[in-house]
Amino acid sequence: MNEIKITKIENCIWEIPKTGKMRVPGRVYASDQMMDDIRADQSLQQVVNVAQLPGILLRSMAMPDIHWGYGFPIGGVAAFDLKTGIISPGGVGYDINCGVRLMRTNLFRKDVEPKVKEIVASLFQHIPSGVGSKGVLKLSSQDERSVLCKGARWAVENGYGDEADLEYIEENGQMPHADPATISQEALKRGSPQLGTLGSGNHFVEIDFVEEIYDDKAARVFGLAKDQIVIIVHTGSRGFGHQVCDDYIRKMLQASQKYGIELPDKQLCCAPFDSPEGQEYFAAMNCAINYAFANRQVISHWVREAFVNALNISPKEAGVELVYELAHNIAKLETHTVNGKEMQVIVHRKGATRAFGPGHPQVPAAYREVGQPVLIPGDMGRYSYVLAGTKKAMQETFGSSCHGAGRRLSRRQAIKSAKGRAIHRELADRGIYAMAASRATMIEEIPEAYKDVSDVVEAVAGAGIGKMVVKLHPIGVIKG
Template identity: 60%
Template sequence: MRSVLSVREVGVKVRDIIDRLFINIPSGVGSRRKDLKLGRRDLEKVLAKGAQWAVEQGYGTENDTRFIEDNGRMSFADPENVSEKAYERGKDQLGTLGSGNHFVEVGRIEEIYDEEAAEAFGLFRDQVTVMVHTGSRGLGYQVCDDYIRQMMKASEKYGIALPDRQLCCAPFGSPEGQRYFSAMAAAANYAFANRQMITHWVRETFEQVFRTGAGRLGLSLVYDVCHNIAKLERHVVKGRQSQLCVHRKGATRSFAPGNAEVPEGYRKVGQPVLIPGDMGRASYVLCGTGRAMKETFGSTCHGAGRVMSRGEALRRTKGRSVQKELEESNVYVRAASRGTLGEEMPEAYKDVSKVVQVVHAAGISRLVAKIVPLGAIKG
């Protein structure tokens, strides 16, 4: 999200914003909302309609959905193919951040690399931005778990030779393949709705701190993009248009200028690509390219990528205060657990700057802006 605020206007209020975000958006392992418990019927609607359900409930505006991949709704989702256990896990986790690498980060644009694209995305130097990273929570996890078990059987049924059982799969057009695809899309819709609600609470938080309407603060969605998804897309393969099932796992879409899937206002420059880094260093905004369409089915990287396991990071941060260390570098962090902060310490990740340099140099997305963190809430 962008704002019309510059870092000077926000100043010391960053602490207040982070403290209030921490109150307004439940976070942590198994975090849930006491104020919002959804019935089975409501949840079915969430799974069918995604962010559009959230907008109908008063979270954000119709305009937001124009800036979400697939307009925040995957149309082939089938809530009936989601298990009872997944529903159970999902009923009180909608509108929560969760734990692990999920966060809401308030940042400042430190550098602009591409003026034209930055202008199209509404970004400027020293601007205050908010980045939200979360997904489909326990519901999505359960969908994956359920279908891995089914796919183990399906792989045998269809005689698919697997070099590793974890690659279990089914023909895309088979009943098993289609059931997973529709359940995955339902979970994706849950994630879209989840972030849309958080977008709304980010706006409310800023309203509380600045005592003025979110509209006047210009808090609008730059873009919302998936990072763990399979999509049915048309791409050119060996000179022929083909219908493909593109799997992006910890990777994001990076569609080129002119593509009809890119929001109209951005179509001249390409789809915005958001690359979160670790808590201490930086995040980046890039844009999609024609080369990505040719080489990577319109895909690029998603983030920094871990270099250290969670366990190792925990051992290395024993007796240290990651929160204090970050504060010394002027990043104010609130976290639901000390453990998460240890696991998520900056050194546990690759340097995101090196990662984006590669995709930029390889031409599968183009650098637009660099964002440095001011503060964050973590699970």
């Protein structure tokens, strides 16, 4: 694993030259110091493996939060040609459209800090969380099909949030080409009780205040001011997406054989995008993307209710509005310029986000001048960042950036490190009130289990694929 050759070509940009069966070079965005951590796990091998897949365009990439995943590395980005390229469930992951949403409020630190315990308790009460959590929504099979086709729009039509929210979600919260006929009974059964649930592990709802502003203009455009209270929601497509991924990996193992695609790792099984198998997975994955869009929209409605109830104020006074929502685990048709030619490609982002730059027609009109907001949550004890997409990201990374801090410690190392410590109290000492459905989650999610997200963000900014806008500081969090 250590013998992979990697050379620094620019500040925060590294290249793995094309060797052996690689069709394109590899590229990793990271600082010198981060590269030591990255070399220690198997993620660079995964960058090399992805570079071997048919129809890959330009390069196999990894963002600075790269770490060892399964199939693609976490932080992996790769785009494929629609005619000669593939689509791979291993390039999307099990938690299809796991993603993050940022909401702003009309409230400031002084309004919220004295009542943060009440708000956190209210969030915990309103939003089902934890392992196997089941929602209060009881979806009929007809409703579930509607969720799969309409995404966040389904939620809005059923009273969860406003029409205005949809403009501020990647792809407006609804993917076309979603076909419920491609979904197994098992996936439908896992999905129907789980809509409107947070789940477990690294999923959370967090209350933050704006701690520091780096770019006044972009912050103003995003509606963010110093000490303003914002909320981050991080969750995905729950058991529905996990089942869709599992179902289609099995089909893709056969398809890979059928089409003679050599696999460096079985988890990279795939089919040509332009094949019946490729199109079937694409239609099923889009259903799971829509499920996750609906899930976050429903949860956000409860976030609004929790704030209003805990503070005993009107929804207008709370003013909880969507800043932006984006996906972390996704494969999407997008138009990019490749070797000077504009073309439609299928971009896989596995633990990476879209980061479209200024002027792009898919950035909401209100933000178009400064670029799309890019949300980068850190661990629960330190800070998170909001960045803006750049033109350089459009040229270099198919308009992509990093998605978070990335784990540094394995779960076992985290447990060892947390032994004998009162994690809740440590957080409280830092001014962060936390509630979790399970003690195991709190321990495995201790702040030092993650890389320092400021290193990740500095590498993104250093490489020019994102521009720092504001830094957020947590004061309350609920976890599964």
